[in-house]
Amino acid sequence: MKRSNRLAWMGAIALAAIVLLTLLVAPNNTKISTGSTFNRASDGYGAWYAFMQQKGISIKRWQKPFSDIQAENSPVTFLQVSAYPRETTLDNQEREWVEKGNTLVILGAGARVTEAEFSTMQKSPQGEIKIDTRRRYQKANSKQVDLGDRFGAVVWEKNYNKGKVIFSTTPYLAANAYQDYLSNFKYLASLVTEKGNTVLVDEYIHGYKDADVRKKESEGDLSSFFAKTPLFPILIQLGILLLVLTWAQNRRFGKPVALETPVADNSEAYIQALAGVLQKADSTDFVVEMVGKQEQLQLQKALGLGQVLLERQALINFWKEKTGTSAAELDAVLKLQSHKQPISERELLSWLGKWRSIREIRNS
Structure with a gap:
């Protein structure tokens, strides 16, 4: 095989190996924007955020770690839309913050899948709420359930001293996909404005960070990015590339071709x-x-x-x-x-x- 063809095959195999390895090893961040108010896709909350602003409701995007909310003096309602189901238990920091009189609203809480219909209409003071999930929380008592049916709770709350936590089994309670269901938007608005607290929407968990936070976390320049990049996937990629190069230099791609020994013509010479x-x-x-x-x-x-x-x-x-x-x-x-x-x-x-x-x- 010609050297140019061999190099082409070598490059193609190396590229395919790197792409495959990247797909297998690289973290899956495709759902990180789910629930973000910056997201205009069907799983985003951009339309609901605009709805809140049109109603004149004080709401802000929070692009800092949860721990930075501790400096707030007035009570706060903090909305988190989780891209992945999260536990219904709070860590010590969250619990301490809620007990001071703040409200934490978590959309996308973990719950088991039941035999309920996937699409249901749940009754509420704001009208019928469209729910698209079979997940139901079955450990809440009737006083805690705000939305639910015989299979369990869809939205429920739990008190912690002066504050409380509101959970929802669906992260899409008022997503952009439900713009034709205005009652969904109104219902979520009622949950976060119930106590008249300052309303903050967590964008930090969706990857959005203020400039001072990025600088503090040393994410502002390229050198710090590489310093924080995991070395293991890179080393594996380099190892595969070296193996391909070594193999290509020592073996042909195809059947070996025997070299013909030139016949010496003594008369011509x-x-x-x-x-x-x-x-x-x-x-x-x-x-x-x-x-x-x-x-x-x-x-x-x-x-x-x-x-x-x-x-x-x-x-x-x-x-x-x-x-x-x-x-x-x-x-x-x-x-x-x-x-x-x-x-x-x-x-x-x-x-x-x-x-x-x-x-x-x-x-x-």
């Missing part, structure tokens, strides 16, 4: 060497003599005249008799070789050309 020597010695007369004899013998053989060199005139007469053509060129070549004097290279080439013409006439 001798003739070329002798021609080089004669050319340097300017011995054209020797070339004319030797070549002329061989050409004349071949001509006599073709005319049936034997292997003894004839006189020039005798050969000319036989040529005319046998071929019926002019013997001018034959006479010219025979005269030149009988002079036995050095000639120029141009004259030598002309002389050889005339012998070629004679052979063509002879063979025709």
Whole structure:
């Protein structure tokens, strides 16, 4: 296989290996924007956020870690739309914050899948709420359930001292996909504005961060990015690439092709060497003599005249008799070789050309 084709195959295999490895090892961040108010897709909350602003409700996007909310003096309602089902238990930091009188609203809480219909309409003071999930929370008592059916709760709340947590089994309670169901938008608005608290929407969990946060977390430049990049996937990719390169340098892609041993032509090599020597010695007369004899013998053989060199005139007469053509060129070549004097290279080439013409006439 040609080297260019081998390199092409090598590059294609290396690229395919890197792409495959990237797909297998790289973290799946395709759902990180689910629930974000910056997201205009069907699973985003951009339409609901605009709805809240049009209603004149004070709402802000929060692009900092949860721990930074601790500095707030007034009660806060903090809305989190989780891209993945999260536990219904709080960590110590969240629990302490809620117990101070704040409200945490979690859309996308973990719950088991039941036999409920996937699409249902749940009754509420704001109207019928469209719910698309079979997940139901079955450990809440009737006082805690805000939306639900016989299979369990869809939306429920749990008190923690002065504050409370509101859970929803669906993260799409008021997503962009439900713009035709205004009651869904109103219902979520009622949940977050129930106590008249400052409303914050968590965008930090969707990857949006304030400039000071990015700087604090050392994500502002390329060097810090590489410093935080996991080395294991990179090392695996480099290892596969090195293996492919090593294999390509030592093996062909395809059946091995045996090299043909060139056949040495001693006669041709001798003739070329002798021609080089004669050319340097300017011995054209020797070339004319030797070549002329061989050409004349071949001509006599073709005319049936034997292997003894004839006189020039005798050969000319036989040529005319046998071929019926002019013997001018034959006479010219025979005269030149009988002079036995050095000639120029141009004259030598002309002389050889005339012998070629004679052979063509002879063979025709």
